[in-house]
Amino acid sequence: MLKTIYKKIADILMRPFRKHFLFLIAFFILATGPFFLWQFFYQHLLVNGFLLTVHCFIISYVITLLIGLIKPDKLRKVIQGILLLIAAISFAINFYCIFELGYLLDADLARLMIGTDLNETREFASAMIPKWMIPALLGIYLVFVGVWALSRKHPLNLGKITSRLAMCGLLLCLWVNARSWKVWEEGPIHRIYEMTQYEVTDDLTAYYTHPKITFNEDNQLPTDVVLIIGESFSRSHSSLYGYDKDTNPCLRAYCDSSLVFTFDSIDAPAPTTAESIRLMLSTYSQVDEEHPSGKKWFEFTTIIELMQDCGYDSYWFGNQARGSKKNGATRVFAEACQQRKFLQHEGADRFNVTTDMVLVDSSYQYVHDAKPEELHFIIYHMMGSHFDYAMRYPKEFARFSEKDYASQPESHRATLAAYDNSILYNDYVIGQIIDLYKDRDAVVIYLPDHGQVIFRDPKDPDYFSHGKKKNPFSYALGVEIPFIIYASPLYQKRHPLIMQRIRERQGELTSWNSDELPYLILDLIGVKEVGGETIQTKSMLH
Ligand SMILES: [Zn+2]
CATH class of the missing domain: 3.40.720.10 (Alkaline Phosphatase, subunit A)
Incomplete structure (x- = not known):
């Protein structure tokens, strides 16, 4: 009895490696990649980059695991597709931010994007995106599409032994991440959290407090x-x-x-x-x-x-x-x-x-x-x-x-x-x-x-x-x-x-x-x- 429960749990935990490995890798690179790559290539912080890579891998694993539980299969595939599409868009934005602005998409930049209108965005896009960037991005996407097309014939999943090894790797990642949990502040989840923290109002007059105002003696207000x-x-x-x-x-x-x-x-x-x-x-x-x-x-x-x-x-x-x-x-x-x-x-x-x-x-x-x-x-x-x-x-x-x-x-x-x-x-x-x-x-x-x-x-x-x-x-x-x-x-x-x-x-x-x-x-x-x-x-x- 215990053995079957253990086997079932182990089977579920292994699924990201044995059944959804391509999604796991694609999500890891597209959605979380910019966060650790930025540390390596822009900040030149190798240790931080490594710790963030570990953190991002755990996030990607957990998301793949949770989505893998969705039934029926068709619905799961649709959700996986939508998530990868969002990941691909965020990858493009972050790719631009890293190479052109020197930082990742953050709450301020998101605000700037929301704050500018369509014209400004269009002007910005036509003038600020370097010519090499679009082919480079398309190239990256093409690799993913190619691998995905290949995997339809030869599914890209780990075997029994390799997925056990990967599981050991994941446990090691968890241990490393637990010891360096503060690194999450530079990771994707914290970024999203920060962006949701920004509060706006559409009516400043609702917050008027009318503080008492006193003027200098004999003051005459300019018109x-x-x-x-x-x-x-x-x-x-x-x-x-x-x-x-x-x-x-x-x-x-x-x-x-x-x-x-x-x-x-x-x-x-x-x-x-x-x-x-x-x-x-x-x-x-x-x-x-x-x-x-x-x-x-x-x-x-x-x-x-x-x-x-x-x-x-x-x-x-x-x-x-x-x-x-x-x-x-x-x-x-x-x-x-x-x-x-x-x-x-x-x-x-x-x-x-x-x-x-x-x-x-x-x-x-x-x-x-x-x-x-x-x-x-x-x-x-x-x-x-x-x-x-x-x-x-x-x-x-x-x-x-x-x-x-x-x-x-x-x-x-x-x-x-x-x-x-x-x-x-x-x-x-x-x-x-x-x-x-x-x-x-x-x-x-x-x-x-x-x-x-x-x-x-x-x-x-x-x-x-x-x-x-x-x-x-x-x-x-x-x-x-x-x-x-x-x-x-x-x-x-x-x-x-x-x-x-x-x-x-x-x-x-x-x-x-x-x-x-x-x-x-x-x-x-x-x-x-x-x-x-x-x-x-x-x-x-x-
Ligand atoms: Zn300005």
């Missing part, structure tokens, strides 16, 4: 507070910060007439859009991100709520795609504003993307009609220098061309020229937005969500996109941003105390992270305290 959120602008490509090409002539002219003030050494809180905006527009900060208190990011007070509580009418003009409800940040902030306008055509194709002047044209009437006795908080969300750079400016702004970059590697020149042209056009648009407010009591802040690496990482000389999160050097390059404040003549006249602080601080700043942007905005309108917290200590003008 227009304008926040321009740019896109992918690296400080290293701004002539305001010493770049040798004249990419910021409009803003330079404003600086020369003491209307625009530049601030140095400012970093964005993240190298990607949704994450950065989430941190910039609310009192949620990098500190809260590193030391989670259990309070979710959308439960923190946002600058939109605070400005509304100060009496400002809020308006969001966005030239980036509206995005899905789950895009994690941009859309929920726009929807918290009393009014909003999304200017990017939904479903427009990659050659029909609206350039940023649409922001000026569509807000012109609003600013024109805005009564000076009312208060307005206007947010512009630009397309800026979002990849593909060459699509971000009209032809007349194509001032830089490949020949201007003779000292750079030939393969970089076209990208550099397109990037600088997009910065030049961006400069013009910011100038035009500022112009809308020049006769009003207005303060305008411009900052991009993050920068770009732009071929500056010597270890990865052909890389130009977002800073890589797992590589501190690349990350630091990716968060370097320009930061400017425009103060209209009327604002300068009416708010002399804050102007004195702006003048004192410009140029001498040592370091500030734009995740504290809400405090700066509140400081600029004369708020003293919010919910008992002093504003000035966190404002960069402190």
Whole structure:
């Protein structure tokens, strides 16, 4: 009796080797392979790579075992097929991430993918996927299909003795994994767990807390507070910060007439859009991100709520795609504003993307009609220098061309020229937005969500996109941003105390992270305290 039970259990446990061996191997390579291969080939961590291989093998074995129990056979085969299809897709995504971005698909990247719309994904796919990658992937898939076709005639399973040996190997794996269980944090199950932990809301106003706001003595609120959120602008490509090409002539002219003030050494809180905006527009900060208190990011007070509580009418003009409800940040902030306008055509194709002047044209009437006795908080969300750079400016702004970059590697020149042209056009648009407010009591802040690496990482000389999160050097390059404040003549006249602080601080700043942007905005309108917290200590003008 005992013997038959033992035999039955042993038979079930051996099944992944004796009956579903091909599925086991295919799943092991496609679904979990990128995790350990990344450790070996990208991180060069041999021990970690080995421990993760063991961990992944156990996962693959358990999944094969469980699926092997499904009856009838037809249903089991369908489920195996679906799982392998998902594994093949995730393999392709991870393959791309490893070779192009230097890290595996993680919660942030998944968020970025969900947060971008179909157009952006299409642009990204057409421009960012290296030509060799598609044949390489197809080649890998073809090998699997070939082996599968062969196995239909000669089933690829282990025999009696080899499967016993494999079982011994599995027990050894279990022992190794038990001693190094922490390695699971870098494995596929933990990744999936992390991705499900990300929580979103589609209504920030449901979390409003209306903290008590007190103002400085005799404070007079400026009528227009304008926040321009740019896109992918690296400080290293701004002539305001010493770049040798004249990419910021409009803003330079404003600086020369003491209307625009530049601030140095400012970093964005993240190298990607949704994450950065989430941190910039609310009192949620990098500190809260590193030391989670259990309070979710959308439960923190946002600058939109605070400005509304100060009496400002809020308006969001966005030239980036509206995005899905789950895009994690941009859309929920726009929807918290009393009014909003999304200017990017939904479903427009990659050659029909609206350039940023649409922001000026569509807000012109609003600013024109805005009564000076009312208060307005206007947010512009630009397309800026979002990849593909060459699509971000009209032809007349194509001032830089490949020949201007003779000292750079030939393969970089076209990208550099397109990037600088997009910065030049961006400069013009910011100038035009500022112009809308020049006769009003207005303060305008411009900052991009993050920068770009732009071929500056010597270890990865052909890389130009977002800073890589797992590589501190690349990350630091990716968060370097320009930061400017425009103060209209009327604002300068009416708010002399804050102007004195702006003048004192410009140029001498040592370091500030734009995740504290809400405090700066509140400081600029004369708020003293919010919910008992002093504003000035966190404002960069402190
Ligand atoms: Zn961005």
